Amino acid sequence: MGNCLDSSSRVENAQNSSYPSKVTSKTSLSSVPSTLTTYSTRSTLTVPSYTERSANENLLTPRTEGEILSSSNLKDFTFNDLRNATRNFRPDSLLGEGGFGCVYKGWIDEQSLTASRPGTGMVVAVKKLKPEGYQGHKEWLTEVDYLGQLHHRNLVKLIGYCSEGDNRLLVYEFMPRGSLENHLFRRGSQPLPWAIRIKVAIGAARGLSFLHDAESQVIYRDFKASNILLDSEFNAKLSDFGLAKAGPTGDRTHVSTQVMGTHGYAAPEYIATGRLSAKADVYSFGVVLLELLSGRRAVDKTRVGLEQNLVDWAKPHLGDKRKLYRIMDTRLEGQYPKKGAHAVANLALQCIGSEAKLRPRMSEVLATLEQLQDPKNTAVTQPQTDRWQASSTIPRSPMRQYKSPRRRTPAGSPLPSYLRSPRVH
Numbered sequence: 269m270g271n272c273l274d275s276s277s278r279v280e281n282a283q284n285s286s287y288p289s290k291v292t293s294k295t296s297l298s299s300v301p302s303t304l305t306t307y308s309t310r311s312t313l314t315v316p317s318y319t320e321r322s323a324n325e326n327l328l329t330p331r332t333e334g335e336i337l338s339s340s341n342l343k344d345f346t347f348n349d350l351r352n353a354t355r356n357f358r359p360d361s362l363l364g365e366g367g368f369g370c371v372y373k374g375w376i377d378e379q380s381l382t383a384s385r386p387g388t389g390m391v392v393a394v395k396k397l398k399p400e401g402y403q404g405h406k407e408w409l410t411e412v413d414y415l416g417q418l419h420h421r422n423l424v425k426l427i428g429y430c431s432e433g434d435n436r437l438l439v440y441e442f443m444p445r446g447s448l449e450n451h452l453f454r455r456g457s458q459p460l461p462w463a464i465r466i467k468v469a470i471g472a473a474r475g476l477s478f479l480h481d482a483e484s485q486v487i488y489r490d491f492k493a494s495n496i497l498l499d500s501e502f503n504a505k506l507s508d509f510g511l512a513k514a515g516p517t518g519d520r521t522h523v524s525t526q527v528m529g530t531h532g533y534a535a536p537e538y539i540a541t542g543r544l545s546a547k548a549d550v551y552s553f554g555v556v557l558l559e560l561l562s563g564r565r566a567v568d569k570t571r572v573g574l575e576q577n578l579v580d581w582a583k584p585h586l587g588d589k590r591k592l593y594r595i596m597d598t599r600l601e602g603q604y605p606k607k608g609a610h611a612v613a614n615l616a617l618q619c620i621g622s623e624a625k626l627r628p629r630m631s632e633v634l635a636t637l638e639q640l641q642d643p644k645n646t647a648v649t650q651p652q653t654d655r656w657q658a659s660s661t662i663p664r665s666p667m668r669q670y671k672s673p674r675r676r677t678p679a680g681s682p683l684p685s686y687l688r689s690p691r692v693h
């Protein structure tokens with residue numbers, strides 16, 4: 269079974285992985301080669317509040333773990349609650365695995381939020397942090413802090429957390445269709461029709477726009493197909509706020525921070541300099557647009573040469589109407605509006621532009637995508653949605669086949685030293 273069930277296989281799996289991996293290392297920025305996506309420790313947390321109560325001071329004042337946990341409206345679960353809710357983290361409850369740990373399906377009572385009998389009450393997803401010390405704990409707390417306060421229909425809802433002894437868990441609303449990554453790349457999955465791809469892109473763009481345009485900007489920093497979760501109607505919601513970071517304030521154009529993210533998705537200027545702006549998220553969004561167009565992963569080491577990196581491979585084809593078909597997902601079987609595909613390709617090209625300043629804002633990206641839903645832009649040769657809808661559920665294996673774990677920083681003492689002011693230029 270996967271690493272959630274047998275931790276001894278972890279290192280080997282990581283080395284053999286052919287797909288994008290999240291990396292964290294303590295490499296100093298000056299030694300980060302511009303061509304290498306090396307990421308380092310997670311940044312400090314200051315969190316804006318977007319609930320009715322105005323809490324801008326939360327953004328400007330770093331908060332202690334105690335303050336974060338006590339101020340949230342999240343349920344503080346006991347470990348026993350979550351053990352019962354997931355039937356003792358049974359292998360057949362496993363939904364997936366990421367760098368943080370394993371995610372299990374569970375059931376809780378809607379009113380009391382205590383564990384309920386499997387199959388009754390509310391379905392939840394329970395993420396269980398691997399015991400890897402400081403870095404994991406830091407991300408866990410960042411996630412509690414951000415998702416405890418950010419509420420939007422395109423952000424996954426965090427219901428609660430557990431912090432008991434060394435155990436760190438997070439409890440989310442259950443997203444029945446799993447991640448976009450599974451739909452695009454998992455063997456045996458039904459190909460997503462064009463209209464669904466656009467719908468997912470729009471939902472994800474709304475989530476990012478919300479973060480970027482908030483009174484106190486939030487940079488998400490981990491935009492990728494596996495962090496886009498889908499509800500039963502393919503509404504997209506962003507998950508995983510462990511890397512989220514407060515955006516620059518005042519006249520500043522960026523925040524300076526250690527580099528972190530995921531191979532293939534992180535913006536080149538951010539990797540090279542550690543200067544982070546919302547435009548780094550726009551770049552990652554462009555990469556996901558390319559994944560939606562091509563059905564190929566951001567990084568795929570099973571391919572040869574240039575084709576290993578989606579941006580390098582696709583870029584020359586994006587601006588040329590006659591060449592675009594060469595990178596389109598063959599699983600679409602030509603069932604997409606040519607005009608719409610060109611528009612998305614052009615948008616992706618702008619998003620992945622090497623000059624961050626020239627990339628569009630997420631609100632502009634969203635507006636462009638919304639126009640594509642206009643009926644005059646959606647005509648395809650033959651409608652294929654009926655055939656697809658009949659069997660749109662993807663087979664779900666309990667194991668993440670292609671996942672490599674993040675390489676984390678060496679385990680350190682948990683807290684509170686990182687709760688300090690962000691290094692903002």
Ligand SMILES: Nc1ncnc2c1ncn2[C@@H]1O[C@H](COP(=O)(O)OP(=O)(O)OP(=O)(O)O)[C@@H](O)[C@H]1O
Nearest residue numbers: 290364365366367368371393440442443446447494
């Ligand atoms: N709320 C949820 N509802 C349903 N399935 C979920 C939920 N959260 C996560 N999953 C499943 O668990 C998988 C692992 O998620 P996780 O966020 O731990 O890792 P990841 O995003 O794939 O990788 P990384 O840790 O590098 O970000 C997802 O791909 C998804 O299939």
Ligand SMILES: [Mg+2]
Nearest residue numbers: 366494495508
């Ligand atoms: Mg994730």
